[in-house]
Amino acid sequence: MELTGTKDVVLVDENDQVLGTMEKLQAHQEGRLHRAFSVIVFNDNDEMLIHKRASDKYHCGGLWTNACCSHPRLDESPKEGALRRMQEEMGFTTSIEYIGQFIYKTSFENGLIEHELDHVFVGRFNGEPIPNSEEVEDFKYIGMDELKKDIENSPQNYTVWFKKIVEDYAVWSV
Template identity: 90%
Template sequence: MELTGTKNVVLVDENDHVLGTMEKLQAHQEGRLHRAFSVIIFNDNDEMLIHKRASDKYHCGGLWTNACCSHPRLNEAVKDAALRRMQEEMGFTTSIEYIGQFIYKTEFENGLIEHELDHLFMGKFNGEPKPNPEEVEDFKYIGIDELKLDIEKSPQNYTVWFKKIVADYVGWNV
């Protein structure tokens, strides 16, 4: 089970008020609500950039998801964190716009519980990502209709939060 360092997450209430911090693995073991973000990237052909999480991630390894997802640091603006992690995970930056937030909770087969208040950002990028292999196993641009069909056919290949994003937010334009 891979877990980089003793990274903390920011615990929040349902209104995104900070309650403190907790070590990331402990927060997932206890199912504590914490702040997160997800970035959706489209190219000029209206294809979405998705990536396959590294197989040794401590949860959802080997699953396809949105371009970038992670957790901000305490006192770090969520948008700044999203831009930082996009560079660290996918090897590029681009302008992004905030489009909403949602809360979800799910228990994984390994007993960990993901309970996040997820801030959602969207942007455009037409280049070739240079992903960090410790984070990303593969990536591709995919048309929305093809993506939705594949999620319907093989939902087990995608992260829980990404399926929610596709169902609730895809179709919005930057």
């Protein structure tokens, strides 16, 4: 479980209007639409920073994904949540820009359902992350051609939302 994350998620409708909050695990058990964010980070070589989620995460443990992904708190914007979680998960912050949003819904083998309205941000960082081991097993910078080829050859190694981000948003850089 995410020890440094929020316990509740913000429930929203398809227009991102707040409907209330719900305990995070319950929202994933019921498949309730909730607000989330994903941060894409590139370095000056236009390589994307990706991380491998900790294996004991309640879903998608051990899968590769974007630099940071989580849920904003009720009292913060998606951007504020993204900046907070970048520091908590990856040990750094950088300026980020909003580039879009999408809704997705997927079921996992453990019975949980991810149903998110995901706000996507992009930033640039050239340093060495200092990841939180409770959140992150590994990280690396990877070129887009290599990443797309690996996703095509081994899609089971990546989170559902990250594959959508790479397909729809990875043309962006800062």
